[in-house]
Amino acid sequence: MMKISSEGxxxxxxxxxxxxxxDEFCARFEKLLVWRRDVRGFKPHPVPADLLEHxxxxxxxxxxxxxxxxxxxxxxxxxxxxASIRASFERCNREALAGFTGERARTYAGLKLAGxxxxxxxxxxFCDGSTLQGHGxxxxxxxxxxxxxxxxxxxxxxxxxxxxxxxxxxxxxLDPSEVTQALNVPSSWRLIAYLCLGWPEEVHDTPExxxxxxxxxxxxxRAILRR
Amino acid sequence: MMKISSEGxxxxxxxxxxxxxxDEFCARFEKLLVWRRDVRGFKPHPVPADLLEHxxxxxxxxxxxxxxxxxxxxxxxxxxxxASIRASFERCNREALAGFTGERARTYAGLKLAGxxxxxxxxxxFCDGSTLQGHGxxxxxxxxxxxxxxxxxxxxxxxxxxxxxxxxxxxxxLDPSEVTQALNVPSSWRLIAYLCLGWPEEVHDTPExxxxxxxxxxxxxRAILRR
Numbered sequence: 001m002m003k004i005s006s007e008g009x010x011x012x013x014x015x016x017x018x019x020x021x022x023d024e025f026c027a028r029f030e031k032l033l034v035w036r037r038d039v040r041g042f043k044p045h046p047v048p049a050d051l052l053e054h055x056x057x058x059x060x061x062x063x064x065x066x067x068x069x070x071x072x073x074x075x076x077x078x079x080x081x082x083a084s085i086r087a088s089f090e091r092c093n094r095e096a097l098a099g100f101t102g103e104r105a106r107t108y109a110g111l112k113l114a115g116x117x118x119x120x121x122x123x124x125x126f127c128d129g130s131t132l133q134g135h136g137x138x139x140x141x142x143x144x145x146x147x148x149x150x151x152x153x154x155x156x157x158x159x160x161x162x163x164x165x166x167x168x169x170x171x172x173x174l175d176p177s178e179v180t181q182a183l184n185v186p187s188s189w190r191l192i193a194y195l196c197l198g199w200p201e202e203v204h205d206t207p208e209x210x211x212x213x214x215x216x217x218x219x220x221x222r223a224i225l226r227r
Numbered sequence: 228m229m230k231i232s233s234e235g236x237x238x239x240x241x242x243x244x245x246x247x248x249x250d251e252f253c254a255r256f257e258k259l260l261v262w263r264r265d266v267r268g269f270k271p272h273p274v275p276a277d278l279l280e281h282x283x284x285x286x287x288x289x290x291x292x293x294x295x296x297x298x299x300x301x302x303x304x305x306x307x308x309x310a311s312i313r314a315s316f317e318r319c320n321r322e323a324l325a326g327f328t329g330e331r332a333r334t335y336a337g338l339k340l341a342g343x344x345x346x347x348x349x350x351x352x353f354c355d356g357s358t359l360q361g362h363g364x365x366x367x368x369x370x371x372x373x374x375x376x377x378x379x380x381x382x383x384x385x386x387x388x389x390x391x392x393x394x395x396x397x398x399x400x401l402d403p404s405e406v407t408q409a410l411n412v413p414s415s416w417r418l419i420a421y422l423c424l425g426w427p428e429e430v431h432d433t434p435e436x437x438x439x440x441x442x443x444x445x446x447x448x449r450a451i452l453r454r
Contacts, residue, residue: 021259021390028252029259029390033288033383060449061260063385065399067436069448081454092368104362113365134442135331138340138399141319144374145399148419151378156260158290159386163248163256172292172365172372183454192375209294215361221296222287227308227410 032163034205039167040115042198047121047166052197055160062156064149066134071153071192074183076122084182085124085174085194086116092173107214114171119196124179125154130188150192157195167200259390261432266394267342269425274348274393279424282387289383291376293361298380298419301410303349311409312351312401312421313343319400334441341398346423351406352381357415377419384422394427 021029056073064070076082093113100108116122127150138145154170161168176191209215248256283300291297303309320340327335343349354377365372381397388395403418436442 021255021392025252025255026390028248029256029387030285032248032256033285033387036288036290038290056449056451058257058260060444061263063263063265063382063397065397067434067442067444069444071448072450072452074452074454076454078454096364096367099363099367108364111364131447133445133447134436136326137323137335137338137436137441140323140326140400141402142399142418147371148375148378151375152382155290155379155382160256160260163253165248170290172369173367175368183452185452191369207294209361209364214364215294217287217294217296218360220358220360221298222283223299224283225299225301225410225412227301227303227305 032159035203036158036162037167037200037204037207039169039196039198039200040112040208041201042115042118042120042167042196043201044118044120045199047198051164051166052121055157055164055166058160059153059157062149062153064134064152065139065145066137068131068134068137068146068149070128070131070133070146071150072126072128072185072189074124074126074185076124076183081182082116082122085122085179088174088178088182089114089116089171092175096173107212111209111212111214113173115169115196115198116171119169119198121197123195123197124183124185124191125150125193125195126180126185126189127192128186128189130186147190147192154193154195161197165199166197167203169196170194171196259386262430263385263389264394264427264431264434266396266423266425266427267339267435268428269342269345269347269394269423270428271345271347272426274425278391278393279348282384282391282393285387286380286384289376289380291361291379292366292372293364295358295361295364295366295373295376297355297358297360297373298377299353299355299412299416301351301353301412303351303410308409309343309349312349312406315401315405315409316341316343316398319402323400334439338436338439338441340400342396342423342425343398346396346425348424350422350424351410351412351418352377352420352422353407353412353416354419355413355416357413374417374419381420381422388424392426393424394430396423397421398423
């Protein structure tokens, strides 16, 4: 345990638990945020099994409502399961394309929206809605907090993977019921994300959707209301 | 732009964009994950305005579906607004307590579940469901991906705050409609979280819910299914 001095500066009590985060670390951490990307292009080289295990250990450190840890992962490896996922993506992507016209449709058709073809590691992330862990704390008024805990865990995985040079892509252009059925998971599990993980073909400090003219980042989200 | 060598090792192309994350950084980043906490006890010392602004700049680097950046923040400062939030928490917390009996109820009553009394900075995080940014990409099949983008942004804020020695607490024991009304935000905004931010009274490497006997972390969430 450490205590905070009255100036708000970390004051070391025990050397065994002194995670001081200095300016250099903070600057590098910010670079990690800058260089984290949704990756859709992967090299075929495998991800070492012990590295993947380590990343999944780190995921357990994510915050969760009531300490419920509701995330459940399925590693999708078989050709059959991968083909089902890919078929769902292709159908959903065609439907999405049909919703756009003109220049927007042409831009959409040119986007690469999933790395399903080459990502060596593919993980389906679910939320176990039946878990009793956490005893319901914090979920009475905002029950979605349980699924949101899984989203937080995925964001931890995203950053941890990037810190090791791995790219992660979140595929949401899928029919959750098709994915759930293809993967034969407990009925209480709800699909949150289908994740592609591997060595990226390229790394960038700007989102691919920005580079390809789909959507720039804007300042609207930066405005703060005061009440 | 950087390219990845065939061994999966980062290969520097341009010195101006070479955020190599070495083993030392990765080890420290993992410490950041270990020491991030949901904080409910704060010192009263203010958070420098430029530090808060900087953290909110970093939040803009969070991933979002279609690059939609749907997060909207309200900084809650007035005594009137804070009193409304506190009243909502107290009512909801009483209702939650009433749902437990015996030892579990006693433990619940002993938990400190919000830092609303002293946190110098209080932010309500909303999702703007009406945003056109992102042109709906990725939201046709999984519309919740928009709110999940806000959750990701909050997790970035959580880590960035902790790297600077600040603690963040996520309060979900609130009535979203009461909070939305008290803060007078656009009707398309949906409450995702009420966040308390400030200098923590203590820092720990284990969750308070674990220390106080509510819920330990378990290994159930670590099991990986293979398909």
